[in-house]
Amino acid sequence: MPELPEVENVRLGLLHTVVGQHIVSVSIRRPDVIHGPRRPNDLLSGRTVAQIERSGKQLALQSGCLDDRKRANNAPCVCVHLGMTGSLRYYTSGIDFKPDLHTHVIWRLENGGQMAFRDPRRFGGLWTYASAGELFSQRWSRLGEDALTITATQLHAGLQRIRRPMKAALLNQGLIAGLGNIYVDELLFACGLSPFQPASEISMRQVCRLVPRMRRLLRQAIRSGGSTLRDYVDVQGRSGGYQHRHAVYGRSGQPCPCCGLSLSRSRIAGRTTVWCTSCQACVEQK
DNA sequence: CCTTAATCCTGGAAGC
């Protein structure tokens, strides 16, 4: 499922395929995946894709004039959230692209290429805004700092206010944006922290160890093309490779890569959680 | 404050 590393790979893929391209037309095959105004113009038809930004697991396709590096105040903007099974694909001109029933929106570019939003389970969607500023003030303002840029001070301050388990706290996009079930489990393992550990009991010292490890983990996952469990593919349709390097996610019952003990599985905050009771000790364990 | 659960949804896997 697309978390920060997968979404970042999509962003990188779109940078050298659709950024700078003029959108000739937009085909809306399933209007209900679009939140907000859904005329072709609201989806950047007739505009040029000026830049693509990411915040946590979400992307912003911003229209505007390429020459003007400043964000245009009145340039429409589309926020893309891939949810569980969403994908943004790019098809070069001449490719025989046959949209299936889960392909909901198709953008046609002036160079003959096409961009398609597909999402079988429709947990994702598109949100339209009159400007990037509106997206930031109405939607992205609710997100915490991005997991790649958050500082130890910021994270520690947020964690101190949460008595819930670390697993639940790190999944909260309002505290820190970008982590999902896979990378939270991997991160807690990499730090030797129990997913049950109350967030408020994590010391500044521990957060100072966690933040650089989190950045390293996410950067390695980005470099590996992200994790493909079933659905995730990049804009070219390629699967990721990081799933082969998961230490704990999806490996309950298998030996811990560190100590060899069988990995435990539990449910925390409604999410399947895998961890090592030996390497990730906690004062109280369920 | 907290937690759990339901909700949205499809498809793959497991069970009978």
Added chain:
DNA sequence: TGCTTCCAGGATTAAG
């Protein structure tokens, strides 16, 4: 083989 059942989860919302 063919049917039913369960399960995966991101984010939000409701209920306990």
